[in-house]
Amino acid sequence: MSAIRDRIAARALAPGARLPSVRKLAETMDVSKSTVVEAYERLCAEGAIVSRRGSGFFVAGATRPLSLKAIGPQIDRVIDPIWLTLQSFQAPADMLKPGSGWLPDAWMPDVGIQRAFRQMAREPTALRISYDRPLGFAPLRQYLARRLGERGIVAEPDQIILVDSSTQAVDLLLRFLIEPGTTVLVDDPCYYNFHALLRAHRANVVGVPFTPHGPDLDAFATALKTHRPRLYLTNSALHNPTGASLSAATVHRVLKLCEAHDTIIIEDDIFADFESTPTPRLAGFDGLDRVILTGGFSKTISAAMRCSFIAVKGDWIEPLIDLKLATSLGNNHVAAAFVHNVLTDGGYRRHLDSVRAKLSNAMGETVRRLRALGLTPLCEPQGGMFLWAELPDGLDSAAIARHGLQNNVLFAPGNVFSQAQNARSFLRFNVARSLEPQVCHVLEAGMKSQSQ
Missing domain, CATH: 3.90.1150.10 (Aspartate Aminotransferase, domain 1)
Structure with a gap:
């Protein structure tokens, strides 16, 4: 009964789907046919499945809410x-x-946060009440373009989309780039919420061993050749959880391998401001051709006023904006202005x-x-x-x-x-x-x- 319930919760069995025959499930689970009959009868009594005379047993009802644990x-x-x-x-x-x-x-800049709130109270009313523009708060995007340039990443303000968190940024990109069953490479180990997000998108996830110098390049090349992944999702600097950063040679090799196998890279750069001297970035070497960069400020400013960004090649801006508006109607205008105030305060x-x-x-x-x-x-x-x-x-x-x-x-x-x-x-x-x-x-x- 638990096995059937879990498959229904994970949407492996959709409403109306036919369950295995009594004989087949008994053989699969190595139990007697009478045990399977008893389980099916009890599930029918619960309303989880229905019996159709002469046809078998079928999943009942509407689609169940998605259960990440069950997947x-x-x-x-x-x-x-x-x-x-x-x-x-x-x-x-x-x-x-x-x-x-x-x-x-x-450790957080609470004095600067208070100053930013006071400054926002003096701003025009629309900033605190109205929807933002589709790309997001223009002064912050202009600031980010300059900051990225300091790290060797060339992105015009109109190549930057503001979103409400780095998690939302990755989620939006997964919606944009993959379908259920699409193969995605991740570092092993990697940020734990990458696993949860990819599970929610029903991706086929393949891990590549991560070393003190970055992904194991031999294993990375083998995974690309064997699995033909659509995406590689990673932190390249101050990697979560290992703290490692990629060398220039590793960045170059990863990009060449991904180019050869037509694999897109999502580079999460949420820890950028913790670096005194910037290390090489995949997006910097690549020029935002096949690399998409995400970042944000919840780690260095405030997790309560979340604001992040996506930097992407110009061809993908319009469809990403369409998807952003369809899923959220925009981003938090107040949070974007707040973050801009903190960033441009000399105290930051x-x-x-x-x-x-x-x-x-x-x-x-x-x-x-x-x-x-x-x-x-x-x-x-x-x-x-x-x-x-x-x-x-x-x-x-x-x-x-x-x-x-x-x-x-x-x-x-x-x-x-x-x-x-x-x-x-x-x-x-x-x-x-x-x-x-x-x-x-x-x-x-x-x-x-x-x-x-």
Whole structure:
């Protein structure tokens, strides 16, 4: 019964679809025919399926709401991407969150945020009340074009589309570029919400091992040749969760391979402002030909006033705008103006200098503490907030996460980030939230409890 319910919830069985015959399902599940008959009869009583004399059993009713959990593998909820998101958002205020993906509130530019709100109160009424233009707030797009140029990415303001979050940006691009069953490459490990988004779009996801220098190029070439993916979805700088950044040579090779196999790249650059010196970007080398760049400011300004962008070649602007309007009627005009005010306030650059210095100190200290406990970082990132570290002796990070929850500490277990589920012994640490001594005390206790 659970197997049938899960297939209906995942839309693998649509309304009106015929279920396997009693004999066939009994053979598939290695149970008796009477067990299948009993299950079907109970499902009929629930109203989940209907029986048609002489024809068999069929899915009843209208299409069920989409269940991401049902689409994915039936694994322990502790290593489910949505579980980590829910725990991060719903955790009590006093919970320590070394597994979360954002800076502590005290590190954010609240004085600049207050100034931006006061400035917006003096702006014309339309800014606070009316819909924005289809591309989004023009002064912010002009500012972004200049900022991207400083990083070697040439994009005119009219090649930039504002959206409400980086997640919305990726979702919009997936709607634009793929259909159910389309193959998409991701890094393994990669940002856990990429998995959830691709699952929602019913993509065929293929993971490529990620190294301290970027994707394993031999495995990347093999995946392109074998699977012919439509897209490659990645962070190329301050990668989530590993913290690594691609070298110029790796960027060049990835672009050549994708060009040879006609694969489009979505490059999520959400952590750009954490870099003191910009590293190479796929979009910079490519000139926005087959690379689409996304970015945003929830990590450095405010997660409560979300505003992000898509930079894309001119030919795709009009159809993307059509899709944006069809799905959202635009973007948050107030949030865009707010972000522009913060960015153009002289305090923002000072804020970034302070955050980068704090992160650098936190990175060094977190690496030192984790090594003392026997963990091994994949690499020592040159910036950003994330550190990807392996537990000793093959210990299970999911068990560490369970132990952490029992002791008011939220850890991020490795398999949340892994398509192949081969990161069992890894944890992602947010170094800005890993300095409380209790984090290491709970981590050490969890490791000892497994070893006993």
